[in-house]
Amino acid sequence: MKxxxxxxxxxxxxxxLTTFVTIAVIAFMATNNVQAGVDTTFTSATxxxxxWIDGSYGKMAALGVLGVGLSIAIVKxxxxxxxxxxxxxxxxxxxxxxxxxxxxxxx
Numbered sequence: 001m002k003x004x005x006x007x008x009x010x011x012x013x014x015x016x017l018t019t020f021v022t023i024a025v026i027a028f029m030a031t032n033n034v035q036a037g038v039d040t041t042f043t044s045a046t047x048x049x050x051x052w053i054d055g056s057y058g059k060m061a062a063l064g065v066l067g068v069g070l071s072i073a074i075v076k077x078x079x080x081x082x083x084x085x086x087x088x089x090x091x092x093x094x095x096x097x098x099x100x101x102x103x104x105x106x107x
Contacts, residue, residue: 062089
C-alpha cells in the first residue's frame, strides 16, 4: 500500500484480490445464518393488516383512490391523475403478495 502526493491509497493487484476474497468469505459465512421470515413477533399484526388489504377494506381503499383520481382529473382536466390512481390501486391489490413473497424468501 502506497500513498501518492494526493494522499490516495494505491493497492497492488494482489492486495485487491486478497481484500476481495476476504470480503467474499466473510459474506458467505454471514449468509449461512440468514433466514427471512423466521421471526414471529408481528405475526398477528401482519395477518390483520394483510386481511384488511386483501379483503373489502383494500377494495374500498383502491376504489376511493380511483374516485379521488377521477375527481382531480375532471377538475384539472388531465388524465395523469387517473393514471396515478390506477397505478396506486394496482399496487394496493398486488402489493401484499409481492411483499410477502420477498419477506418469506429463503436462501
